[in-house]
Amino acid sequence: xxxxxxxxxxxxxxxxxxxxxxxxxxxxxxxxxxxxxxxxxxxxxxxxxxxxxxxxxxxxxxxxxxxxxxxxxxxxxxxxxxxxxxxxxxxxxxxxxxxxxxxxxxxxxxxxxxxxxxxxxxxxxxxxxxxxxxxxxxxxxxxxxxxxxxxxxxxxxxxxxxxxxxxxxxxxxxxxxxxxxxxxxxxxxxxxxxxxxxxxxxxxxxxxxxxxxxxxxxxxxxxxxxxxxxxxxxxxxxxxxxxxxxxxxxxxxxxxx
Amino acid sequence: xxxxxxxxxxxxxxxxxxxxxxxxxxxxxxxxxxxxxxxxxxxxxxxxxxxxxxxxxxxxxxxxxxxxxxxxxxxxxxxxxxxxxxxxxxxxxxxxxxxxxxxxxxxxxxxxxxxxxxxxxxxxxxxxxxxxxxxxxxxxxxxxxxxxxxxxxxxxxxxxxxxxxxxxxxxxxxxxxxxxxxxxxxxxxxxxxxxxxxxxxxxxxxxxxxxxxxxxxxxxxxxxxxxxxxxxxxxxxxxxxxxxxxxxxxxxxxxxxxxxxxxxxxxxxxxxxxxxxxxxxxxxxxxxxxxxxxxxxxxxxxxxxxxxxxxxxxxxxxxxxxxxx
Ligand SMILES: Cc1cc2nc3c(=O)[nH]c(=O)nc-3n(C[C@H](O)[C@H](O)[C@H](O)COP(=O)(O)OP(=O)(O)OC[C@H]3O[C@@H](n4cnc5c(N)ncnc54)[C@H](O)[C@@H]3O)c2cc1C
Ligand SMILES: Cc1cc2nc3c(=O)[nH]c(=O)nc-3n(C[C@H](O)[C@H](O)[C@H](O)COP(=O)(O)OP(=O)(O)OC[C@H]3O[C@@H](n4cnc5c(N)ncnc54)[C@H](O)[C@@H]3O)c2cc1C
Numbered sequence: 001x002x003x004x005x006x007x008x009x010x011x012x013x014x015x016x017x018x019x020x021x022x023x024x025x026x027x028x029x030x031x032x033x034x035x036x037x038x039x040x041x042x043x044x045x046x047x048x049x050x051x052x053x054x055x056x057x058x059x060x061x062x063x064x065x066x067x068x069x070x071x072x073x074x075x076x077x078x079x080x081x082x083x084x085x086x087x088x089x090x091x092x093x094x095x096x097x098x099x100x101x102x103x104x105x106x107x108x109x110x111x112x113x114x115x116x117x118x119x120x121x122x123x124x125x126x127x128x129x130x131x132x133x134x135x136x137x138x139x140x141x142x143x144x145x146x147x148x149x150x151x152x153x154x155x156x157x158x159x160x161x162x163x164x165x166x167x168x169x170x171x172x173x174x175x176x177x178x179x180x181x182x183x184x185x186x187x188x189x190x191x192x193x194x195x196x197x198x199x200x201x202x203x204x205x206x207x208x209x210x211x212x213x214x215x216x217x218x219x220x221x222x223x224x225x226x227x228x229x230x231x232x233x234x235x236x237x238x239x240x241x242x243x244x245x246x247x248x249x250x251x252x253x254x255x256x257x
Numbered sequence: 258x259x260x261x262x263x264x265x266x267x268x269x270x271x272x273x274x275x276x277x278x279x280x281x282x283x284x285x286x287x288x289x290x291x292x293x294x295x296x297x298x299x300x301x302x303x304x305x306x307x308x309x310x311x312x313x314x315x316x317x318x319x320x321x322x323x324x325x326x327x328x329x330x331x332x333x334x335x336x337x338x339x340x341x342x343x344x345x346x347x348x349x350x351x352x353x354x355x356x357x358x359x360x361x362x363x364x365x366x367x368x369x370x371x372x373x374x375x376x377x378x379x380x381x382x383x384x385x386x387x388x389x390x391x392x393x394x395x396x397x398x399x400x401x402x403x404x405x406x407x408x409x410x411x412x413x414x415x416x417x418x419x420x421x422x423x424x425x426x427x428x429x430x431x432x433x434x435x436x437x438x439x440x441x442x443x444x445x446x447x448x449x450x451x452x453x454x455x456x457x458x459x460x461x462x463x464x465x466x467x468x469x470x471x472x473x474x475x476x477x478x479x480x481x482x483x484x485x486x487x488x489x490x491x492x493x494x495x496x497x498x499x500x501x502x503x504x505x506x507x508x509x510x511x512x513x514x515x516x517x518x519x520x521x522x523x524x525x526x527x528x529x530x531x532x533x534x535x536x537x538x539x540x541x542x543x544x545x546x547x548x549x550x551x552x553x554x555x556x557x558x559x560x561x562x563x564x565x566x567x568x569x570x571x572x573x574x575x576x577x578x579x580x581x582x
Contacts, residue, residue, distance in 0.1 A: 013394035014529050024397060094362070095371055120510065120533075121393050124374035126362040129330070133366035138441035139330065141359050154445075159355045160458070160513060161505025165446040178494075178511040179504075215405075217371025221387065222400040232541075234548070234559040240570060242560050246542065247574040249558055254540045256462075256519040257486065257575065 001053030001148075003044045004108065006101060006115035006127065007072055009065040010034040013120050023223060033068045036116025038183040039176035043146060044114050045076040046181065051148060053111070054078045060100050062086040066199065073194035074186030080199040088204045093216035094122070098130035100214055103207045105135060110171055117142045117175040125175075132173035140166055142177040258384070259291035260408065263346040265337070266297040266309050266317070267356055273305050275459045276352030276412065278312040278419035283379055283412050284350045285313055285420060287386055294318060294344055298336045300326040306430030313420040317430040318344070324437040327447070328356050331440045334363050339435040341368070348408030353514075354458070357411045370406040377416040377516075377537065394510060394533035414458050415516040416537070450505040455489040457506065462488025463517045465508055465535070468495035469524015469545065469564055476502055478568040479523060485575045491515065493525045509534035521571075523564040527552030544568065 011017075012030040019025060033041070044055040057072040058081040059065045069080035083100055085092065092100075105113065113132070118125040125141070132139035144163065145156035148170070157164045158177045186194070204211065233249070235242040250257045262284035266277040277295070284293045295314035297305060299321065306317040320336040337360070341349075349364070351357035353375045365372035377398075378389040385402045388410055392399050403409065457463065464483040466476055476490065483490045491513070492506040508515055510533040520538035525531060527543070527550055535541070536555050543556035544564045553559045560567050 017396045125358050129362035130366045133363045163448045164444050166442050167445050168442045217405045218401050219404045220399045220401050232556040232559050243570040256540045
């Protein structure tokens with residue numbers, strides 16, 4: 001089985017977020033594998049261990065994404081590919097990223113492509129379905145279970161809390177939802193081995209893409225933090241007075257009841 | 258500049274979802290006086306056409322087929338692309354629901370267009386349509402414009418106001434037939450867990466419980482409070498994982514995103530993944546026995562205390578308020 005994982009390096013949103021120069025300040029930020037892509041890596045490894053084959057993790061980004069790709073290799077992926085867009089394109093959007101990924105994947109004869117259902121920073125959830133569409137293969141998003149039996153695929157999909165059992169076939173692209181599995185931590189031997197695993201670096205040129213082919217269709221004109229909420233009112237006094245005060249505040253001050 | 262806009266009407270549990278009306282409201286702003294056409298896709302959905310007109314659609318186009326009984330990306334995209342082909346709209350608005358999230362990137366791909374997902378606001382400014390959307394798990398916002406091709410966005414439920422319903426409004430509801438074929442994903446089974454009562458993602462009041470609720474029975478006082486306020490009960494991942502309630506109640510990054518007028522968090526610590534699903538709520542109340550809990554940082558009002566004491570007292574107080582007003 002020829003398995004590809006789409007992996008995004010993301011800002012750890014548990015960290016404090018500040019803005020400088022109209023952009024999110026990344027200087028002292030922690031970066032991680034997008035958590036939903038960790039589920040994707042884990043699932044890919046499990047599928048490979050059951051059915052044989054190879055897991056390749058691919059990321060579009062800058063050199064810095066090498067760290068997250070190495071982590072995926074340490075978890076057990078076999079190969080990594082970094083499509084470095086640093087020197088080529090100023091601002092990309094989901095159209096750009098998915099176009100680049102699809103160009104890379106189009107001649108790879110992937111049987112299974114796994115991505116995350118959403119990136120915790122950009123948060124659009126567009127990239128998976130867009131890639132599948134360009135490769136003209138079916139997709140199933142937000143999956144919590146994947147079973148493969150000789151080309152026949154059964155997936156369980158989370159739909160706003162309901163679950164759908166879906167039949168499809170390889171090749172297919174799926175996106176991971178929380179609950180799919182428990183991602184493993186890289187082991188020490190895994191980390192040692194990862195250093196020797198192949199990590200290929202490509203640029204747009206290598207994919208026969210020109211800058212204008214991947215030019216964004218949308219533009220961010222402003223990034224801002226939500227207005228600092230005034231510190232909330234933590235009530236005090238006798239509990240029953242607090243409750244009365246709260247009801248009164250919701251009724252007369254906040255006017256929501 | 259007037260724009261012809263297309264929106265998608267979404268039927269769930271035998272009724273149109275509110276976000277379908279909000280999409281018409283958004284399309285009206287985007288249309289700048291142009292026509293707003295709503296598309297309804299499914300099996301036996303034509304009866305909902307009139308209601309969309311009453312909420313401001315100028316026309317409704319219906320595509321019905323047995324193969325469209327349930328949503329699949331292939332089926333719905335074939336139907337929608339056929340309508341787009343004849344209507345030639347200049348913009349599209351869907352709800353950012355499970356269906357909208359799944360379908361919109363495929364349509365954008367087919368049309369080679371940009372797509373702004375999960376918008377919470379849009380406004381016309383200086384000849385541009387400017388969309389606002391939360392990023393970084395809701396910790397920041399960005400304003401975005403489309404620079405090339407169609408204006409295409411999905412909107413977060415409960416954020417953009419629908420137009421006032423006008424029962425006297427009339428408009429054409431027409432059917433087109435589209436050949437639906439070669440579905441590559443087949444839905445074999447649907448396990449419905451969605452709770453009875455008010456749809457969580459559209460509720461005006463949400464009472465949410467976390468691990469602090471401690472058991473399945475622990476949710477009872479929360480249900481009583483929700484009943485009094487006409488609201489819905491939600492939960493944190495912590496409560497779902499502990500099997501105090503079903504995953505369909507989960508609010509957050511992996512669960513539902515809610516924007517009610519009033520969100521009462523009971524025994525929820527306030528992890529970022531939870532906040533991502535509710536921090537846009539208009540008024541947030543936190544009830545937690547730990548004064549240091551992170552949830553107090555986003556709360557407008559907080560009570561430090563035992564939820565099993567506070568919640569029933571709140572229910573009684575609201576009851577009194579109801580009687581007096
Ligand atoms: C040339 C270029 C320049 C860019 N410049 C900026 C910038 O200046 N500022 C900025 O904020 N963003 C920039 N981006 C990123 C871009 O705006 C989006 O963040 C990116 O397209 C992913 O969208 P999303 O975050 O909504 O991911 P989603 O669509 O929510 O991601 C869903 C899933 O798709 C896959 N995926 C997403 N992105 C990638 C990726 N890069 N590589 C591999 N798999 C992926 C993952 O599996 C992920 O879980 C740039 C992108 C490109 C190509
Ligand atoms: C990829 C990923 C996605 C996730 N997605 C989500 C998501 O969508 N939604 C989500 O909610 N979480 C999500 N999580 C989990 C999240 O990180 C937290 O673990 C979870 O939200 C914690 O739930 P909790 O607040 O109920 O539990 P806890 O953190 O255990 O908090 C319980 C709180 O209850 C209080 N308490 C206890 N007893 C009482 C009492 N008697 N009266 C009053 N207060 C009391 C305690 O002081 C404490 O603050 C996700 C995690 C990951 C890694």
